[in-house]
Amino acid sequence: MSKVRVRFAPSPTGYVHVGNVRTALFNWLFARHNGGCFVLRIEDTDIERSKEEYEVQLLEDLRWFGLDWDEGPDKGGPFAPYRQSERKEIYSRYATRLIDGEQAYFCFCTAEQLEQERQEALKAGLQPRYSGRCRELSREEAARKVAAGEPAAVRLKIVESAFSWDDLVHGPTVFSGEVIGDPILVRSDGNPAYNYAVVVDDHLMEISHVIRGDDHISNTPRQLAVYRALGWEPPRFAHLSTILGSDRTRLSKRHGATSLESFRELGILPEALRNYLALLGWSAADGKTEILSLQELVEQFSLERITKSPAVFDPEKLKWLNRHYLKQTPLRQLAELSVPGLVKAQYLSQPVASAVIEWLGRVLEAVLKNLDTLGQVPSATRLVFEYDAAATVAGDETRHVVEDPQGLEVLKAFIPKVLAEDGLSYQRFRGITKSVQKETGKKGKDLFHPIRVAVTGAVSGPELEKLIPVFEEGSKLPLPHHVKSVAERLREFATAAKLL
DSSP, rough: OOOOOOEEEESSOOOOHHHHHHHHHHHHHHHHTTTEEEEEEOOOTTTTTTOHHHHHHHHHHHHHOOOSSOOOOOOOOOOOOOGGGGGGGHHHHHHHHHHHHTTEEEEOOHHHHHHHHHHHHHHTTTOOOOOOTTOOOOHHHHHHHTTTTOOOEEEOOOOOEEEEETTTTEEEEEEGGTOOOOEEEEEETTTTTTHHHHHHHHHHHHHEEEEEEEEGGGGHHHHHHHHHHHHHOOEEEEEEOEEOOTTSSBOOOGGGGHHHHHHHHHTOHHHHHHHHTSSBOOOOOSSSSOOOHHHHHHHHOOOOGOOOOEOOOOOOHHHHHHHHHHSSSSSHHHHHHHHHHHTTTTTTOOSOOOOHHHHHHHHHHHHHGGGGGGGGHHHHTHHHHHHHHHHHHHTTTTTTHOOOOOOOHHHHHHHHHHHTTSOOOOHHHHHHHHHHHHHOOOOHHHHHHHHHHHHHSSSSSHHHHHHHHHHHHHSSSSSSOOOOOOOHHHHHHHHHTOOO
């Protein structure tokens, strides 16, 4: 097999959607598995909707996602330029070649005429297609109209009765030439049509395989017609199944997060999203393994294991994978990734000292088992950064500890002992609780529940073994939102409950 060359060719008209990202991932995996080349091409011929800011965001999102490219607008390469807006002269040259070879012609039909044709076809119950009214114009008459300044598009003459190809996912596929009409190659404003520009680019960039969403299947016959007209060999095509939402309709914003940017904001790790998207329409070699590293994905990826049937996007499955990768991430790295959310919550301020990052790692270790995403870190760590004794004493879920005689007995014995300490290690905390156990006869939940409520302000949460050192160490750090020590918390609690 000649060298594999694949491309990801997004339009910078909005934020990159997970369907496009999966396409990019499959192309990248196929290239890396086969020792091939992964090309990034920007299809920005939609002048009105294409924006530089979207292209910048696209490149940033792909890098965050963990993909790199061998050729592209920022890297250059042997087939530059890699933006379609910079390749218009190339498209014009090949359009002229097709006109000179009488395989294409100028079309002077107005938008109103074309719309009238479309409506008449629909009323007759027919598939709308161009009637070909300008096809029979003589070259001399067409040249005269162009010279007179009449707006003209360039259309391809369709002469084939059918188009077929062996799709690497869907198998043998056939389209009748009758449903196509003569497609536009170049619009009257001089901009190339998608199905024309993509063929010129894919051929000149020596793309060997076109791996894309199955919404492009209907474009393939038009593209094959261009290949034939220019005498070029088409690449192999592989059309990926659609991604559906839980209601079995095409995945869209109404199903929740769908853009790469939105998943970043939620706090999904790129490793988790890569792993999850790889499993949408593809499966591992053994048909059951679900957690795969990037290297394992590269080693196992093949087009033969891509399924035809649509894949359903399951947010809960993604969260399950994200939990796995959160637990695999080194605590310091996890802390660094959590900083933006904690700064936004005003618990931290930039720049964050190294000592604070180290401490934050221990905070996250305490709450990690309850996290699905990094976006949950501010709420999960609130009990560390915030403590409201009055709200605890009066709260519906927590006031029972001061209303219950048994809970009060434990707290009256426990609080003075802690306040008498100069700092509190977890070992010393355990020693005090054992002393209170002997003094009150309380144990288990009867002993630790009122203590937990008084110290944390909550009826449940992370293990006290991890929280006590976090409170003590955090109280000594210069943080914008002061972390209260155990003693500070209990003194405020006792004052609010009038125990002192």
